[in-house]
Amino acid sequence: MTTETRHRTDSETNPGAERAATTVLLDTNALMMPVELDVRVFEELDRLLAANADLVVPEPVVRELEKLSAGGGTEAVAASVGSDLAADRCRVVDAEETYADDAVVELAERGVDYVVTNDRPLRDRLLERSVRVIGIRGRNKLDITEP
Template structure:
């Protein structure tokens, strides 16, 4: 009887350690990285609040390229893209995809098996939800929330 109790405790400890080691993969869209400037949303703090897990923040290289192109322009969008590019460089891991268009690249990564995608792009959001992907987007003025498929 003591052996069974010990085995159960060891198994519980292993499950707890595995859960602590688990990483949540989050793919960010171009507009998600521009939210801090455009919408005054603290994206990374909001992700910490929502997910309360260790996260692997990922962007497709197509998103990095889109941010670079947008930041070469002028005006508020260029500033937001420049800040987004800096955030992506500092906080995210860039991943190559076969798709070269940013939205298609995000769908490709989602289909490879991510846990969440952060976007405010409604057509992209709908494509992801149709594929069973959980989407994180703006709710209210400056908060993020999860939409289940």
């Protein structure tokens, strides 16, 4: 098998092997949407973007999910599921900021294509910085808001 053939085979069997076309950052409540709002976040992102997305989560978001999952009730369940989703489906990245929302803004300013959030104040901060935001529309669908 030639190197060229092997490379093609690797990228066909592992779509994430090549650089993703679209970088999508998810915040805390985006990862909690499956439980709290019955939103199939990853299916919705596939529907909206129709691209191989690099799903990114800041480390402070992971810490916030872990903290919330230690509580009780539906919020704790949603945070626990969100934590599992972040570990299984996303790439966790470091941020200088320690507060989750500030880390999202920091990384968005460094250059991402979209941020997924249902947090209105965070959404407004991002739109002011010309970042495209994906958020809930209707009952359980996501949609893009342009700055």
